[in-house]
Amino acid sequence: MRINWRIILVAIAIILVSGTIFYSQYVAGKIATEERKYVTVWAEAQRTILNTPDTASLNLATFISFENKEIPILETTEKDSITGNYLNLDSSLVESDPGYLQKKLHEFRRYNNKPIVLVIKDSPYTANHYYYGQSKLLKEVKLYPLIQLVIVALFIAIAIMAVQSHYRGAQNQLWASMARETAHQLGTPVSSLEGWLEILKQKKENEAIIPEITKDVNRLLLITDRFGKIGSQPKLEPGNPYDQIEQMILYMKKRSGAQVQFEFSPEPLSVNPLLSAPLFDWVIENLIKNALDAMEGKGLIRIESHITNDGLIIDVTDSGKGIQSTHLNKVFKPGFTTKKRGWGLGLPLSKRIMEEYHNGKLFVKWSEHGKGTCFRIILPLPG
Template sequence: MPMIRALFNWRTLLSVIAIGIVTGSIIYSDYLSRKLAEAEKQKVEQWVEANRVLAATNEREALNLASSISSHNIDIPLIATDEQDSIVDWRNLDSTRVLQDKGFLKKELKLFKTQHDPIIWEQSKKPYIYNKVYYGESLLQKEIRYYPIVQLTIIALFLIVIITAMNTRYKSTQNQVWAGMAKETAHQLGTPVSSLEAWVELLKEGHDNASILPDLERDVARLRLVSDRFSKIGSAPKLEQRDLLAQVQQMIEYMRKRASGKVQFHLNVHGAQPVLIDLSGPLFDWVMENLMKNALDAMEGKGLIVIDVHNHPTYVTVDVTDSGKGIQGKNLQKVFKPGFTTKKRGWGLGLSLSRRIIEQYHHGTLNVKWSEPGKGTAFRIVLKR
């Protein structure tokens, strides 16, 4: 039942209704087009008969009726030819184009032949001479024929606008939830961190606590940093010009202390140094930490993490490459979606937050550069100067 409900949501219902409307319109328009084509064929036949009567009779009433029928056909384009399809007359075509383009009548005649069979216009019985009248579609018939396409285009645009608006609203709501959750987390962390900082100051007064104070201070500083990171989500952070290499090197040293001795870290720099770029230090460190944590998890305690920094005149790239298990092809488009994770533990928020930090706050990009199962993965950060 949940799967059925998921399939038949409001979007599906809206699409079904739209398809039903368009299908009904196409069927009805085709019906009207066929009825109109029959009526137009009768009008052309009447026009041919009227002109035949005009040529063959002298009776006033018949002449008046034939003349009236002949003059009332002002919407159906006609081309009359002799037995060898040489054009002898035409009606209801663009006279300007006929005069300017010598091949216009031949093109129209070729088109009319594909649309309808000609109507025979008998000129004389002995000897038997006849003309052929080819006719095309009136403006009204063309409008009826193309009406479903126009309607389909309008409905498609309408659906695109609705879906885009709904997606924008959903993302906006999602962003507000993310920001609210992050700020609430920072708020909740703030009180105990402040308390811990006060306790550290008290412990400094005791001589027997010297051995534990450095580690305690580092952990408290770490909690303060985490709180500061969360507090910056949802508001525009202040970007300052920093040395990107120093930021990266600092995070490498931080992660090296928390990795096993079987994991090697290499930093390669390509281009001029220092690499100065506008950054939010705490948030960029968070991104690098997330990428290297994912690399460590993928390698399961042993392997190689290589960070390549390429310094270009207008932008900088940072590639984080690991020798881990890689990402399956079917998951490459999902890794940045909130909640997606292949780990037994975790909420699948790290890469989603990392992309948000790079794209929204640093106006750069974060993508999977390449990944191959069994060989590893490389993420690329691109930052514009």
């Protein structure tokens, strides 16, 4: 059974954060209980200050009264009318905002709607109610789990990004190694074929087959050149992508059958984009082959271009069976294919060629079942 490390990381994070939240709530509850006791003692100190003439007791009560520098307290009458006496609240806000004390009273009631009651007279009944808020320490304890949650989330995100980056790096290295090895393996037999081609040219009876064999050899040379450029930064030069598209349409027409139609509607270019012609040619070839497979040998392939602020837009649209919605986010993943034969590398390679080598984009613009698919290329233009 394969273990999904992402699930394990998320599970560990949930356990850590949950444990921290429960423990923080436990600690916050204990602090809140202690603060209520402290406010109760403070209220009793106020009673002592009001009713006791004994100097020793008065000194102790005064000490207790002035010792509270953290817990905000607001005094009201027995009918919860604000008396104007308060402790540890912002005096400047009290003076500048007439409703400030009323706002704090509502806040303290939400926090703890049971005030500390200090009875001054039994008859007529007179009492002071003391509402209090949370100390800075209690607020920090309650805020701590959220801070830890953010830290854990950042840690998981960084870990996932690091692992994905490592995976992509290893995958890119593997692709590059495979491509270079393929180019190397093709190089020897292609060179040999070139030699045999020269021998065939020396006999007149081979004149009819020489052009077709030359095309195939040149095709193999092009494929070898393409694979050789994967894994290294290709040299980009100003070029007309329309030339590559027209050549590829001409090449694919001969191999697609009479029931497949091609349409190409280019918007004139005032400036040529930077291209690696063999690699861009490969992208167009992969998209057309993909369209031919989707149409199963019958239909229309339409290639359109227009210029926007993003660059040169090239849309390759087919009238094929379309891509299932569940597959749309998989078509550019290496190894994914719906064909009985194929490695599922054409579209991933094309995307890499456009995005990593040409600083452009390749994506599915739209796809509808039974109506077709449109792939969009965006090529940046100089200036």
